[in-house]
Amino acid sequence: NAGVMQNPRHLVRRRGQEARLRCSPMKGHSHVYWYRQLPEEGLKFMVYLQKENIIDESGMPKERFSAEFPKEGPSILRIQQVVRGDSAAYFCASSPPGTGRFNVYGYTFGSGTRLTVV
Amino acid sequence: QQPVQSPQAVILREGEDAVINCSSSKALYSVHWYRQKHGEAPVFLMILLKGGEQKGHEKISASFNEKKQQSSLYLTASQLSYSGTYFCGTESNQGAQKLVFGQGTRLTINP
Numbered sequence: 530n531a532g533v534m535q536n537p538r539h540l541v542r543r544r545g546q547e548a549r550l551r552c553s554p555m556k557g558h559s560h561v562y563w564y565r566q567l568p569e570e571g572l573k574f575m576v577y578l579q580k581e582n583i584i585d586e587s588g589m590p591k592e593r594f595s596a597e598f599p600k601e602g603p604s605i606l607r608i609q610q611v612v613r614g615d616s617a618a619y620f621c622a623s624s625p626p627g628t629g630r631f632n633v634y635g636y637t638f639g640s641g642t643r644l645t646v647v
Numbered sequence: 648q649q650p651v652q653s654p655q656a657v658i659l660r661e662g663e664d665a666v667i668n669c670s671s672s673k674a675l676y677s678v679h680w681y682r683q684k685h686g687e688a689p690v691f692l693m694i695l696l697k698g699g700e701q702k703g704h705e706k707i708s709a710s711f712n713e714k715k716q717q718s719s720l721y722l723t724a725s726q727l728s729y730s731g732t733y734f735c736g737t738e739s740n741q742g743a744q745k746l747v748f749g750q751g752t753r754l755t756i757n758p
Contacts (some may be wrong), residue, residue, distance in 0.1 A: 533688075562745060571649075571734060572689065572748040585745055620688060635679050635691030636736075636746065 531556065533623050534603075535639035542611045542646050550606040550642045554623030561604045562636065563596060566618045575619075578604060611646045618643050648672060650737045652749035659725050659756050667720040667752045669735030678718040679736040679746060680709055682729075689734060692720075722754070730756045 534553040542548050554561050559580050564572040574588040578598040589596065593611075598604040608615055622636035650671045657665050669678060677696045681689040693702050695711035695718055702709055706723045722729055732753045736746035 560744075564748075571750040572736075574745055574747055577745045633694055633696070635681075635694055636689075637691065638681075638688040640688050 533558075533621055533637050533639035535619075535621050535642050537642060538640065539643045540645070542644065544612060544646055545610050548608040548611050548615070548644055550608075550619050550621075550644070551603045552606070552621030552623075552639055553603040554621075555637050557625060558623035558637070559626040560624045561598050562622045562624075563604075563606050564620045564622065566620060566641075568617075572620065575606070608644075611644075613646045616644055616646045648739075649747055650735055650749040652733075652735060652752050654752060655750070656753040657755070659754070661727060661756055661758055662724055665722045665725060665754060667722075667733050667735075667754075669718045669720070669737070669749055671716050671737055674715045674740060675737045676715075676740045677738040678709075678711055679738075680718075680720050681734045681736060681748075682731045683734065683751075684731040725754075725756050727756050727758065730754055 533555055536551050540548055561578045563575040565575055566572050576589050576596045577585040581600050593609045595607045618641045620638050620641045622638045624636050650669050653668045659665055677694055679694045680692040683689040693704050693709055698713045698715045700711045709720045711718045732751045734748045734751050736748045738746055
């Protein structure tokens, strides 16, 4: 049973380019969360999605950032026109369906995508 | 609202004990604890849901106070493998079901 799969592991982009980060949740999980982590800092919530729905995007910057979780395929975090301040590790986590608030299993995290903007 | 963790860092010798605290200004629905080793993904340790709950996992245990505003993680007879950064993640009683994480506590275990 594969865990949460994120790719790529490392991504280098020049300022102004677009970055696309992919996350495939654990089999059977339909809740996906994206977090950003700067070096030596904590995990900052960005967005919570279920299939075809954005549930909470209160942590997403208003501009340049978007996320989706289509009916088929992985969740995508998209950053347009990247700037140096976007350099960070981006983690995706998933949890089982129908639990949400009653989740007793915690989140399963992927290994993250380390984005470097040069 | 981000929970506050204390201390920010702890250095222990192998076999010593540690306590990490996580506090919120409001009552919570749940508290999760995770450990993250450098360059790796956070790993789920345990979740606490009920006020007054205590839960154990080998030599790592945690409590949730009656008011559900504070949780503590206890590491006893620490092992080298316990080194890493510990995060509490809290879920509010209101709003969407997402975790907000504390700033982390870095634990270093020396032989």
